[in-house]
Amino acid sequence: MTPDGVATQKINFSILLFVSLLCGLIFDQDDVIAPETERNSEIQSCFPDMCNLLKEFGAMRDKLGVMENKLKDSENQILELKNKDTTKVILTAAVGSKGAMGPFNTDTTLIYRAVKTNIGNTYSPYTGIFTAPVAGVYYFTIFYHAGGSHQAKLYLYKNNEMMVRAQDHWSVFDTADNGGNAVFLQLQQGDQVYVRMAANSHVWGYDYDTTFSGFLVTQM
Template sequence: MNFSTLLFVSLFCGLILAQDGVNAPETGKISKRHQCFPDMCKVLQEFHAMKQKLGVLETRLKNSENQILELQNIERTKVIFSAATGGNGALGPFNTDTTLVYRAVKTNIGKAYNQATGIFTAPVKGIYYFTFFYHAGGAQPARLFLMRNKQIVAATSDHSTSYDGADNGGNAVFLQLQRGDHVYVRLCAHTHVWQNDAITTFSGFLVGQV
């Protein structure tokens, strides 16, 4: 029962009491007022208490609905990517540190990895897992840094040798990222890797939102 209905009940009761006061003897009017008015106040109080309880219940239901929607949004957020350098032959050495661009994209669910720049951009706050691997010739050094924004968070490297024909290396790390954080791989100056569609790779996925 809403406020308008309660108001109508109150006015109706008051009208009946007024009519009783006109049509009935003085003693009857006093008797009816003492019998009816306290009962109606009790009814109005009960309806008011019920309205408050319904308001609390409605608030709880709304909060539960928001929590369910939030969980559904988390479930729908999927971020998975894996890419290789592509090309063929040596990549590097360069005179300065260089961001590697992995152009041969295998998977890019969520479109968070940019194959034109080599940069992964976190679409949501959460825990992410990244791996990066390389293959390189043994005659020259190889050194890769995994970067979060401008900070080194993991590295892999090997020095040059005259007796080792090829080298392989890699690393992996869990990172807690904010939305908009960048993750990418840097090839250090004066080092190199070998590139093709399979052997030098960069991958990652969203473990869960926090």
């Protein structure tokens, strides 16, 4: 229980104790001083005051209950804001292989093994898949470097749906290609984001050239 809740209970108990003692004093005085008929008359004359006191006590108790509920709502909002502040997602990883990746006969999920930053531990360097830890808006970028002897074509997927792509055609005159793309995605908790390289295309590896990055913009 919160300190405010304890304080509220103490106030309620004190008021109730005061009312009980006051009633006891009134009845004790009646028993000692007055005959039966006078005692009944005095008790009846005191009842309106007691009723007013009890009404005031009830109104005070209701106000305290409203205040306690507001305090609880404020505490829940503060906790929710703290939870949002503690969820941090920042990712950058490079392909990390030596030389060219591809071309392959089928579309292939790129696994970025050279992890630069993985705050939140949301990306797996074993599968190449990013998994959203919370619902929110995320920002992702893909960049590649490739030679000109084959096409370069990367697709960024959300679950099973392609979101954006980056591509360049092969050329006998253009010996090096660079390209990229970026996107804001609204994700639910557990949604997956990854990059696939199209069949018969390639990119250049190493730890610096072809990268996949993302971060949480705002939690929803």
